[in-house]
Amino acid sequence: MSETSYAVLGIFDTPDALMQAIPKVRASKLGTVEAYTPYPIHGIDEALGLRRSPLGGMVLVMGVLGALTAFGFQYWISAIDYPIVTGGKAANSWEAFIPIMFEVMVLFATFTAGLGMLLLLNKLPFFGHPVLSSKAITGITRDRYVLALEAESEAFDSAAAAQALQGAGAVEIEVLPAPDRSPFLTSDFILRTAGGIFTACLVAGLVMFLTIKWFPLLAPMKYMQDQPRLNAQKGSTFFKDGHGMQMPVAGTVARGYLPTATGTQEAAATLVNPLPRTKEVFAVGRKAFANRCEVCHGALGNGMGSLTAAYGGKPANLQAQQFRDYPDGKIYWAIVNGKNAMPSQAADLTEAQRWSVVHYVRALQRAQNAKDEDLKVVAP
Amino acid sequence: MKQNKQISTLLWGAVVLGALGVFGSYVAAGPERFWANWVLWFVLLFTLGLGSLFIVALEHLVNAKWSVPIRRIPERVSTLLLPAIPVGLIALGAIPVLYPGARPEAAHHPILAGKAFWLSLPFFSVRTLIALGLCILGLWVLVGGSLKQDTTKDPAFNFRARKFAPAFMAIFALVITLVAFDWISGLTPEWYSDIFGVYVFAGAFLSGLAATVLAVLHLQDQDRLEGVRGDHLYNLGAFLFAFTVFWSYIGFAQYMLMWYANFPDEVIYYKVRLVGAWRVITIALAALHFVLPFFALVTREAKKDPKRLRRVAYLMLGAHVLDVYWLIFPVLGTKPHFSWPELSFALFFLGGILLWIRGAMQKGEDMPVGDPFLREGLEFRL
Numbered sequence: 037m038s039e040t041s042y043a044v045l046g047i048f049d050t051p052d053a054l055m056q057a058i059p060k061v062r063a064s065k066l067g068t069v070e071a072y073t074p075y076p077i078h079g080i081d082e083a084l085g086l087r088r089s090p091l092g093g094m095v096l097v098m099g100v101l102g103a104l105t106a107f108g109f110q111y112w113i114s115a116i117d118y119p120i121v122t123g124g125k126a127a128n129s130w131e132a133f134i135p136i137m138f139e140v141m142v143l144f145a146t147f148t149a150g151l152g153m154l155l156l157l158n159k160l161p162f163f164g165h166p167v168l169s170s171k172a173i174t175g176i177t178r179d180r181y182v183l184a185l186e187a188e189s190e191a192f193d194s195a196a197a198a199q200a201l202q203g204a205g206a207v208e209i210e211v212l213p214a215p216d217r218s219p220f221l222t223s224d225f226i227l228r229t230a231g232g233i234f235t236a237c238l239v240a241g242l243v244m245f246l247t248i249k250w251f252p253l254l255a256p257m258k259y260m261q262d263q264p265r266l267n268a269q270k271g272s273t274f275f276k277d278g279h280g281m282q283m284p285v286a287g288t289v290a291r292g293y294l295p296t297a298t299g300t301q302e303a304a305a306t307l308v309n310p311l312p313r314t315k316e317v318f319a320v321g322r323k324a325f326a327n328r329c330e331v332c333h334g335a336l337g338n339g340m341g342s343l344t345a346a347y348g349g350k351p352a353n354l355q356a357q358q359f360r361d362y363p364d365g366k367i368y369w370a371i372v373n374g375k376n377a378m379p380s381q382a383a384d385l386t387e388a389q390r391w392s393v394v395h396y397v398r399a400l401q402r403a404q405n406a407k408d409e410d411l412k413v414v415a416p
Numbered sequence: 417m418k419q420n421k422q423i424s425t426l427l428w429g430a431v432v433l434g435a436l437g438v439f440g441s442y443v444a445a446g447p448e449r450f451w452a453n454w455v456l457w458f459v460l461l462f463t464l465g466l467g468s469l470f471i472v473a474l475e476h477l478v479n480a481k482w483s484v485p486i487r488r489i490p491e492r493v494s495t496l497l498l499p500a501i502p503v504g505l506i507a508l509g510a511i512p513v514l515y516p517g518a519r520p521e522a523a524h525h526p527i528l529a530g531k532a533f534w535l536s537l538p539f540f541s542v543r544t545l546i547a548l549g550l551c552i553l554g555l556w557v558l559v560g561g562s563l564k565q566d567t568t569k570d571p572a573f574n575f576r577a578r579k580f581a582p583a584f585m586a587i588f589a590l591v592i593t594l595v596a597f598d599w600i601s602g603l604t605p606e607w608y609s610d611i612f613g614v615y616v617f618a619g620a621f622l623s624g625l626a627a628t629v630l631a632v633l634h635l636q637d638q639d640r641l642e643g644v645r646g647d648h649l650y651n652l653g654a655f656l657f658a659f660t661v662f663w664s665y666i667g668f669a670q671y672m673l674m675w676y677a678n679f680p681d682e683v684i685y686y687k688v689r690l691v692g693a694w695r696v697i698t699i700a701l702a703a704l705h706f707v708l709p710f711f712a713l714v715t716r717e718a719k720k721d722p723k724r725l726r727r728v729a730y731l732m733l734g735a736h737v738l739d740v741y742w743l744i745f746p747v748l749g750t751k752p753h754f755s756w757p758e759l760s761f762a763l764f765f766l767g768g769i770l771l772w773i774r775g776a777m778q779k780g781e782d783m784p785v786g787d788p789f790l791r792e793g794l795e796f797r798l
Contacts, residue, residue, distance in 0.1 A: 078797045088716075096714065124678065131675050134668065 042166045042214045043067070043186040044197040046206030047175060051077050054181040057204035058083045061183055064200040067192055072167060072182040094152050095145045102144025106137040166212050187214075292386040298369055307365030311391045321396030324389040328381055337400040349377060360401050367394050424774070430767035437760020445757045449748060451510035453761040456744050458500065458507040459599055460623075460737060461769065463592075463616065465496035466551060467624025470588055470617075472558050476574075477581035482651055484793030485644050485783050489631045490624060491559045492776040497551045499772055504548055507599075508541050514747060515540070517605040527606055535605055543598055547591045554584050563779065565786035574787065592617045600740075603747040607685045611670050618663035619739050625656050626732035631777065633726050640782045643794040646720035650798060653719030656709065656728060664706035688746050697752060701742050705735040 046061070048054040054071065062069050062085065071080055110133045114120070119127035154160045167173060167184065176182050183206065185197040198209045266272050272280040289296060298304045311317045326335075332351040334340040339353035352359060352375075359367070371390045374380040385393065402410075442450040468490040475483045511518045517535025522528040533539060557580050565573045593613030601612050609615075629652050635641045674682045689698050709728050718724050745752060783790060 092716070123676065125676075131672050134672065 041187065041192065041194045042212045043070075043184045044194050044201060045072075045167070045170060045172050045210040045212060046183045046185075046198075046201030046204065047172055047208040047210070048181040048183065048205065049207055051181050053205050054183055055080065055083055057183055057201070057206065060204040061185060061200055064185075064196075066185050066197045066200055067188050068186040070184045070186055072172075072176045072184060074177055074179065074181075077181075089157065091149060091152055091157060095149050098148035099141045099145035103137045103141040105144070106140035107133055110136060166214075170210055170212055172208075172210050184212075292388070293382065294387065296372065296382050298365075298372060301366050301369045301373075301375075304365040304369035305363045307363075307368055309364045309368075309391050309394055311388065311395060313395060317392050317395055318399060320389060321392030321394070321399075324385055324393050325396050328384060329393065332378070336404060337397055338404070351378070354397055355401060355404050360405070364391075364394050364398070367397055424771070427767045427771045427774075430763045431771065434760050434762070434764025434767055437756060438764050441757030441760060447513050449753060449757055451507075451513045452744055452748055452753075453757060454503075454507055455510050455514065455599060456740055457761055457765040458503045459595070459740050459744070461496055461500045461503055461765070462595060463620035463736070463740070464623050464627055464769075465494050465500055466588070466592060466595075467620035467622070468627060469494035469497065469551065469554055469558065469624075470621055471624050471628060472562075473554065473581045473584045473588065476558065476577040477585060479578060481789050481792045482648060482796035484787050484789045485641070486628070486632055486648055486652075487562070487787075488780060488782060488784055489635070490628045491562055492779055493624065493627045493631060493773065494555060494559055495776050495779070496769065496772060497548075497555055499768065501548050501552070504544055508537075508544065511537050511540050515602050515605070517602060531605065535602065540598060540602075543594055547594045550587045550591050554587060558584070562784055562787075565784060566781050567786070569786040571788045574789070589613070589617075592620060600743050603744065604685060606681050609670050609674070609682075611666055615663070615666045615670060618659060618666050619736050622656065622659050622663060622732055623736040625652065625659065626729040626736070627773075628652065629656065629725055629729040630733070631773070633722050633729075635777065635782060636722070643783075647796055647798045649722065649725060650716075650720040653713055653725050653728075656725075656732065657713040657719060660706050660709045660713075660732075664702070664710075688750060689742065692750060693752050694742075694746060694750070697738070697742055701735065701738055704731060705739060709735070 046057070048057060051073065054073070055077070058069065058071070058080075069084060071077075071084060073080070107130075111128060114132075115128035121127070125132065167176070167182075172180060172182050183201060183204070185201060187194075194211050198211065201209060266274060266280040268281055270280045271278050274280075275282060298307070325337075329337075330341060331343050332339075332341040332349070333354055334344070337354035339351045339355075341351060343349065344351060368390055370378065371385065371393060372380060372382045381390070438450075438453075441453070471490040472487060472494060474480075475487055515535070516522060516525075517528050517531060518537045518540060522532060522535065528535065558577055561573045561577060596613045596616035597608075600616065601608060629649075632641060632644065632649070632652070636644065671686060674686060677683075688694065709732055712724060712728050712731075713719055741752075787793075
């Protein structure tokens with residue numbers, strides 16, 4: 037079995053001799069021509085016909101992609117998924133996105149450059165380039181200039197390659213055997229690596245633990261804790277009463293919750309429900325009714341809620357003739373102001389929700405007292 | 417030769433025609449507009465000269481060898497600081513007209529009254545004179561010494577320049593900050609930004625670089641500067657490329673902090689530049705000063721391609737004019753002024769600058785032949 041060799045090295049004494057040899061050796065077309073020199077030689081890239089590295093283009097594409105990723109991510113977070121007004125700025129403020137776009141662009145670009153160079157273009161991990169174990173390597177790192185004809189296939193003819201190099205003026209020839217390509221990811225290697233990482237984590241964790249235990253005053257980051265701020269449920273010397281939490285100023289009403297009172301119930305009888313009878317309005321009313329009313333008035337509004345049995349209270353039966361005759365305004369008034377044992381719902385239901393509940397109560401009443409003509413309405 | 421003469425005549429014609437327009441604009445368009453134009457061109461002349469001098473000092477500071485063959489070019493461009501002296505002295509006339517801090521009303525302004533001493537006409541003028549004087553000192557040591565070295569071939573100049581360069585960097589920082597704060601941000605004295613001097617520096621350096629690139633390419637067209645190759649051009653192109661990013665970084669950092677904080681006295685500066693026609697100019701500035709040159713120079717080949725470099729350098733100089741226009745002209749009102757007074761000023765000053773540079777390009781040898789590192793610089797390869 038003939039041993040296939042990895043490459044044939046031709047050793048030259050001067051860079052000029054190397055440069056002159058390159059075109060001749062390339063013309064022989066016996067394999068890939070590669071040069072190994074102690075320092076960069078101007079013009080050798082062109083002489084070897086090396087193509088431009090694709091790394092620059094990869095970095096550009098990934099950098100742009102990084103910037104776009106960061107923009108899309110921030111746009112989705114701050115403008116679509118969870119828009120919060122911060123500092124009076126619009127949810128979609130490109131100015132605020134730029135620093136992070138810049139950082140992520142740099143991150144993508146540097147990782148592409150580093151990993152692309154090592155893994156894609158240099159084909160690492162790869163322990164020990166064959167040339168490193170040649171006899172010529174001591175010369176390459178000092179004062180020798182080496183031209184290598186590297187095998188491209190099994191059919192590599194090392195004798196012809198040696199002849200070509202010699203013909204081009206090489207003073208010495210060395211044939212490199214094929215490198216040992218046995219897999220290095222053996223179980224032994226993996227075990228030792230994993231063990232090393234585990235030990236390092238253990239030691240670092242122990243050091244961290246003991247540092248914090250023995251020097252508790254050296255907390256790593258305390259700046260955020262020591263702010264002069266008010267905390268919920270905590271005391272504070274800022275206010276006279278010593279509480280961190282304060283009651284809202286008297287008369288404070290949240291947006292959308294006005295009005296809070298509408299005179300007497302009789303006066304409210306003339307109020308007209310401002311909302312249209314649409315599917316959406318009924319859905320809002322149904323949800324609000326279920327949350328705020330159903331527990332006492334019952335799911336059907338007949339006063340048979342789950343609390344009625346437990347406490348013996350007697351909430352209004354909204355199906356009674358008295359309440360079916362009520363104008364919308366009077367029901368609305370009861371929701372806003374409360375009636376008898378019923379507390380005011382003004383703080384919990386917005387103006388729109390209150391009127392939606394009125395519509396929903398009307399629907400419940402109609403449902404329990406349906407007429408024949410209700411069945412005739414067919415509109416697919 | 418004959419063509420040279422024709423160009424000279426043309427430029428002189430432009431200067432005379434421009435001068436007529438300049439005088440006319442004082443009478444017809446009013447002193448405010450006249451002085452705004454004058455300050456614009458003073459700042460342009462000054463930044464162009466000082467930016468070039470900075471390139472020269474930078475080369476001495478870091479002991480650069482590659483740039484020795486082209487060092488004479490920024491040295492010649494930096495002599496524009498000499499005509500900047502009379503222009504600057506005349507510009508002092510703008511202070512009582514344009515600069516609110518030096519006007520009598522300032523005494524009743526709660527903020528300006530506190531800064532009255534600094535902003536007043538006498539101290540303003542003194543600072544300008546000091547700035548111009550320091551520039552002349554730098555010019556004398558770095559450019560004068562280099563020209564003298566052509567005949568004496570005395571390497572002692574290199575040591576002197578290398579020792580002087582760090583001191584000049586401090587002087588440069590002081591001078592460009594003084595000019596930026598006094599002449600540009602002094603137009604709106606309630607507004608201030610710590611980084612403003614750096615912003616103006618970035619523009620000045622870019623304009624000096626662009627002028628250097630253009631002059632190098634122009635001399636190469638005339639078969640002068642033999643030995644200057646793509647490798648040298650590549651370094652100049654890389655500088656241009658890098659500093660477009662630096663300029664936009666500083667400009668955007670300044671804008672973003674003010675936009676975030678949203679203090680009325682700070683944000684008003686950008687508010688006037690982000691409504692109406694000024695908004696268009698702001699966007700154009702970002703495109704012409706950053707986006708276009710950045711992508712034009714992004715590849716390796718582009719940085720040493722003379723054709724592309726020439727276009728980008730012209731673009732960069734134009735963008736620098738637009739930048740300074742954008743900084744100064746909003747003081748005249750919410751609408752950008754651009755018509756015959758501006759064109760006359762451009763004719764007058766551009767004609768004058770080109771005439772001066774044409775003269776300066778004949779000064780001394782094309783390369784610093786007395787510099788012992790010239791050979792090493794010529795052999796420079798990437």
